[in-house]
Amino acid sequence: MAIAGPMVETVLGGVRMTDRIVVPFEGPGAGIGELTWGQQKVWTLMQQAGTSLSMGGAVPVADGRTVQDLAVELAFFMCRYASMRVRIRSGEDGAVVQEVSGSGAHALGIIDVADDEDPALTAQRLADQWDATPFDHAQEWPIRMAAVRARGVVTHVVVTISHVATDGAGIAVMLTDLAERDPVTGEPKNPAPTMGPLELAAQQRTPAGQRQNEASLRHWERILRSASPLRFGPHVDRGEPRYRRAYFESRALHMASKAVAARLGAPESSVMLAGYAVVVARLTGINPSLIQVVVSNRFRPGIADVSHPLSVNGLFMADAANVSFDEAVERTQRASALCSKYAYYDPRQLEELRARISEERGDVIELSCLFNDRRLGADTDVSMPAPSRQALDAARDESTFRWGEPFAEYLDKLMVQVSATSDAVELEVQVDTHHVSANEARALVLELESLVVRAVG
Template sequence: MAEPVAGTVLGGARMTDRILVPFAGPGAGVGGLTWGQRKVWTLMQQAGTSMSMGGAVPVTDGRTVRDLAAELRFFLSRYASMRARIRTGADGALIQEVSGSGQAELGILDVPDDGDPDRAAKALADQWEATPFDHAEEWPIRMAAVRSRGVVTHAVVAISHVATDGGGIAVMLRELGERDPVTGEPAKPASALGPLELAAQQRTPSVRRQNDFSLRHWERLLRTAGPRRFGPPVDRGEPRYLRGAFESRALQLASKAVAARLGVSTGSVLLAGYAVAVARLTGITPALVQVVVGNRFRPGLADVSHPLSVNGLFLVEVADASFDEVVDRTQRASALCSKYAYYDPAELEQLRARIGRERGAEVELSCLFNDRRIGVGVEPPAPAPSRQELEAARAGSELRWGEPFPRYQDTLMIQVGTAADTVELEIHVDTHHVSVDEVRALMLDLEALVLAAASDPGLPTGVRPTPAESAVSAAAGSAVSPG
């Protein structure tokens, strides 16, 4: 490992020192982007950010600057997407160039003896999140060690979303922890497809057939659903685009109880609850939701680090049914959603535009759901909590609002956080379509619905079919796609 070099600027932030980290790895070459990378790139351009992943992580195990440099070397050497630069080719299409070797910088940020390393680490993480990557010139990973009185207190990491996603981060952290404790070498050779290999695979006939099956599924649902998810916009001033967080221990207990009774995952219960709550808020049925699908369940993709997550399309009828029935329909509709969430994003946009022209109105797809938890399986049988226990937990539920977005492309998105002992719902909302008061009502209704369902298997949703959609509602949640 190289010796420290005098201060530098890394990702727009001034460092005290740096260490140059050489790396080398397989998968070098030039080619197109994968479907997942292309989807993320489009979202990044719309948002005006790199949608970076990471943050400031306290170091409490005695790791040194050299240890963090070894971790950075591991990431860059093992994962080809960390060595990819993206630019526009001669034909105007995006290409990525994966380098076989090179060097990166581990920044070192020394905090004055009377300074606050927690605050310094968070400030650096915030600055990196707000500073887009230069993908044509910069490696898509930034990493720094924050030091106080000569001791590393935090590691700060930012990775561009075009280089990884939540599932990819999980792969990277798992394989980092599996390294040989003496040599620091990987426990096993890398077997996952790099981005250039996967992009080439996605051009093969067999994968193109999967693309065709997926697009047929989307077409069926886009022709089944009504065109609107929410009402017309209302100018409610600024800030327009907000992010919030709803935390509910009661929702955790109740969703586990319903899931255990039905032999499903809590993810199915929360998605069903979200679909019902949105329908009760808007009066629009069937519920049509874009659900983020990780795609690492597909053969050969379990250990891929670069982005695989794309949106699947989920349609379920929530009217004239019990909540348990909606959960059952959600199970079946989710399976189809995941099965057909592997497609060329450019061809999907062409399909959406064509259907919009033929129907005379574009089908709005601005209601989204993303369960960020990984490996959530069927809930095992367990005694249901008492109503008193649920109500006591409910007293601690809280909705908080954070920093607004400068811009946001969709109307409403709910993300399930990774906390183990509570349900954390991160909310992204366009308040010109869904007001702050409506968001609050939606969260409380979702919570109340699942709490009531925990003790009442026959609980009705209380939703009536949208009159204009009643003729097609029977198709939602019951039709099976070809393929």
């Protein structure tokens, strides 16, 4: 692929580059239309948070790739995925619309570091600055990419993508497609996705799409009309920082959740969600647990390989506090199946439904407890032997809890996100400490670990 084209500004995402390579692109799916349901949800969150909820970071390059190689990778993303060619603006009637371009030019930024500078620090500074700088979605492509060079050799690549263009599973699709290109021709292994954001938005407007939307709204209405309006206790001013995040890394929780899943023949995600439902009920004294669970929707026909965001919140409710943990997992599996089935809807209509129910009940139904299992492909190995009590106790001694950088603003009261390293589970806890104290947040993850470890048997 030739790297040539019109001049492109050397400032990317508000950061001036040392140099740049112009990357022309051309791809299918061009047109103008409304946002998909997933994009609508993300767009609303972005406007409320005042950020692009960006994903990405700085990645070391140790395989000899050059700036030309990285430019080809950027071109691959721009040509193959229509969501990377989206600009978002107000339409003639004032509604938000997206415009997918069929061709154009982007730029790979290049930053050269001085001999006495650390390229890793430069790459991380750029990643942090891009993460903190909202995209101009009406003018800017939703992906930023730059190479960091030291003495003429690429040491890092920095990539930041706006959440309105993709989600975690979408990035995984993009990276898999990139890795599976033919090493000689550079051609991808699989055909390009045919379901771009405009095509998906059109599908969601069809009678079949509207039937799914109506069924999902009935599920939400049924739960919202029966749930307690409160999730947490009253507001208590505990000073600053109010909005905090913490990280809990546990090899014991990793081992135990796998063992319990294998023993029960259940998904690991169900074990983790069951544990969360139990400890939240114990923390708040409110049962059944009502939790918004992030659902990817990629299990639905025809959209597994798209890049644009498909994750929305499903509504999960289960009485898991006063039963055995095995029973809690079973109840969680049943409730999770309904949660996932009905997590595909028009967000605007859902908000109208929530407002109507709150008005009729005379109470705002609080939905500020969230759970997001970001692990991909965590299959249950039913043949896996259970770890010994000695091994679990030793692993628990290694567990770590630390506070990260606080949020300037935060939209919810409690959220736990699950990630995994090669041999541990990492829980990221996001909390409004005026409703869930810092001590309660720490106690919650420790109790979750203890609960699942005890359930190994």
